[in-house]
Amino acid sequence: MAIADEKRMAIQQRIEAVSALPVYRDRKLALLTDLYQLTMMYGHYHSGDWDKQVVFDLFYRTNPCNNGYVISAGLEQVVWYLYNLQFSSEDITYLQSLNMFSEEFLEKLRQFRFSGTLYAVQEGSLVFPNEPILRFEGSVFELQLIESAVLSFINHQSLIATKAQRIVDAARTDRRNPTAPVIEMGLRRAQNADASIFGARAAYIGGCVGTSNVMAGQSFSIPVVGTQGHSWIQSFPSELEAFRAYASAFPNHVALLVDTYDVVKSGIPNAIAVAAELKAEGKKLESIRIDSGDLAYLSKKAREMLDEAGLTDVGIIASSDLDEHTIRELILQGAEITSWGVGTNLITSYDCPALGAVYKMTAQQEDGHLKPTIKVSENPAKVTNPGKKRVIRLYNKGYASADLIVLDDEQLDRSEPLELFDPIHTYKRKTLYQYEVEEMLKPIFVDGELVYELPSLKEIRRHVANCMSHFPSEILRPVNPHIYHVDLSESLWDLKQKLLHQWRPQAQQG
Template sequence: MKEPSSLVARKATERILEISGLPVYRNRPTELLTDLYQLTMMYGHFRAGRHEQRVVFDMFYRKNPCGNGYVVAAGLEQVVWYLQHVQFSLEDLDYLRSLGLFGEDFLQALHHFHFSGDLYAVPEGTIVFPGEPLLRFEGPMFEVQLIESAVLSFVNHQSLIATKAQRIVDAAKSNPKSPEAPVIEMGLRRAQNVDAAVFGARAAFIGGCTSTSNVLAGQSFGIPVSGTQGHSWIQSFPSELEAFRAYADTFPDHTVLLVDTYDVLNSGIQNAIVVGRELKEKGKKLHAIRIDSGDLAYLSKRARKMLDAAGLTDCGIVASSDLDEWTIRELALQGAEITSYGVGTSLITSYDCPALGGVYKLVAHEVEGRWTPCIKISENPEKVTNPGKKKVLRLSKEGKAVADLIALDEEEFDGSKQLTVFHPVHTYKRKTIVDFQIENLLQPIVRAGELVYVLPDLREIRTHVERGLQQFSSETLRHVNPHEYHVDLSKKLWDLKQDLLSEVRA
């Protein structure tokens, strides 16, 4: 008998989790990865007999980070893993009992906790925009309330780093002399902690980095690892040349030499050329030199001339030294002869914009078997939520996205008919579209606690990013003052929102 598709999806997903993530996740506590107020709210619902009421929560963000025009969605795999593994141990319950806040019947309910709800989400690597739900949870209040903090932590962090990586990778492509120059993630020692380093490396790969220096991330997620030597290696030998020769003898097929320990032009490159010629005589090659300080544009151009004159025309030049997208773009404008970039602090911490402000909001609850929409009001118009159970549709014409439409889940649309969409805040902004294709961005991931989605590997996710970027104009993708992409509401959702606002005012 053929297995049902949900079971096939679950088995495939479990294999990916076992292969790609287990070294990081093994024995990690998950159930107390929450804010206290989630537990106090759960207890309040439990005492009031409301804990089994079914509700819908949306996870979305309000503002693009780093002045960008979009975000690369990431972190879904960790959300799936979390939903599968969250379970309160006896030790956890003892700790919660020691707080003196919760009754014993509530603690016993936690002991039997498991996620039995539904999750719809945009696939990792999807290009997304402010206001549109990235994840939609449906289930008992008792379950859906608990997971908020962990879900936000996973998705906010990885989406931020994936977006920052994409900006840096895009900047690296701006140099016409080396438009395919790879970016290496090198931020382990500067990340805020180990988890940020490992999951940040994963997100950086989604964002376009080709490798990482982080060996644990390489093992956990199958990311290629890269590394050479540090200045201490050079300093530990009687001379720079001896250090280079020893390294080339140890790694004759992977020789990359760090040339700025003493003097880049008068020592480092000249000694690298000596070793490069020796490797060439043995049928090997000097793969690259790395410059980690100084004027990278000037030094790379001088290095290129010296290497070419020595017959080492296929030797690459790696640049590091506190790079970010702005520095890399400036290097490109100056004609730097750089063939790859190593980026650490600015990438792994998203240094100039260290947080993505994703939020998790209640949008509907079930009353007597029917979904009742609810709305959050704010003095700030952009913080007024969009009510009801919703979906996100990407509307495109001739392969190019023209708008994203947030609509109620039950609505159906015909791409051959004229459609008017409404800005969620500025009422005078409307757009009419006709002859368009429709893509539903929110895909079923978990239903009734069971996986129904096959998690792709990182290379498939990265391909999804590249295809997604091709849907958008260069004006939307530019780094400075990007064009604001339309994320609008359907007429039915717009009317529902206005009706609820009127009720609240009344």
């Protein structure tokens, strides 16, 4: 795939800018892999077939949180990883200390650079079970190495982006305030620093407007948001003095935490007093935050008291172990909340802590040709779709109708009606007569060359919104969503059945 010099320069400048971000800069992740990846690499090297060409698909099998879709995220981290992937002298020294690998193999690792091809779904796209999100082509030597790291990047960020969107969607059900912002506030509850930083990035992709995580803000230009903690209030002789000191320090951004002692009897009256003092100085109280107690009752009482004091434009921020279910319940109870701070349940995806994407070989070189391969299991859900494939999204009247997985060399004849069928219950069929086509897998690397210009985080957010606008509400609803169909082309389905049939005699002989 030839690209113009101007385009190549833009791609190079963008990846170098990404690599210079604080969260990426000077990081070496060659050993971010499971040992069995290295042992398989060594086994192929020892057997002499290390340069055998293979194809791997990355996909997931089940939507998280009983959702109807996943927001694909983490591609930027994958691209950065592959672009910079190499073994340092310290890495080689450590591998030598394991006394498992030959010096010839370690020398091969010293020279390692990613030289494969990657096609991927654009970050921020809606994706569905069993369809390739990323498709890798290259030598078995290099594609074995990258499996664990790539899965960790895509699994984590896609999970958090999807969870964030569910929470943002819940906040939008408040008809009185349908644009109520959601702020990610989970740094202290994330499993580790990387999870907090990249989780904040994913949450921003999923629709959060900001984060409390300053390093995420620095790394990804996400707006940072924060007020004060209870320790600030406790460190002063009185709550009123604490409020005054904070307002003096930040007169243009005054948000006060009112639940350290008593929201109704102390916190709100003191906030109102400080608001009056600010008004006399030509300033204003922006918001109050409630972090405990009955948020529905307290927010309604706070709104009443603030309005009576003429502070109708003062916002009410709610936090305290919120998730999409609690937010919906609070809105149904008439809670007077204008923005939501969500921590633990978002940054950990607490009720569904793993996406479970997998990385499976679907084709390998035999006798000089790339031949499809299949993984068979007693669990039908774990039987893979063989071959080198593309994913096509089919649109009818502007709305996505289905995704179709096809073999790479298949072409649709759009002058003819297209019959789709369920890959399991094949009697379930429908015919599309007029449809538009979108190729979902875009070229990212071709023979080791980066050919894709990474979008900005804001562009990814806009892509999410655009994608969602093309799906009917039945697919997007958070509870019992309509199942979006991912079908196989007839050629792919036939190939799968053929390989399954060929496999059965081998199993019986074995």
